[in-house]
Amino acid sequence: MVCLMTDKSLLKIGIVGTFVAALCCFTPVLVVLLSAVGLSALIGMLDVVLLPALAIFIVLTGYALWKLKRSQSV
Secondary structure (H helix, E strand, C coil), X not given: CCCCCCHHHHHHHHHHHHHHXXXXXXXXXXXXXXXXXXXXXXXXXXXXXHHXXXXXXXXXXXXXXXXXXXXXXX
């Protein structure tokens, strides 16, 4: 099976995704941006999208760390 992503790139994607999702979850960045462009009706649905995205990126980061640690020990 051909792996298209290296362990380090998977880790980078996980960390960046976790940071962006956490930034948008815990600060009013998206609220201000959506209000500025006239899409404030979407603010009520942010939790439905951002919290699962945060969980997925945290799991992805953990998987990448596990995979990187496992490949270095072999």
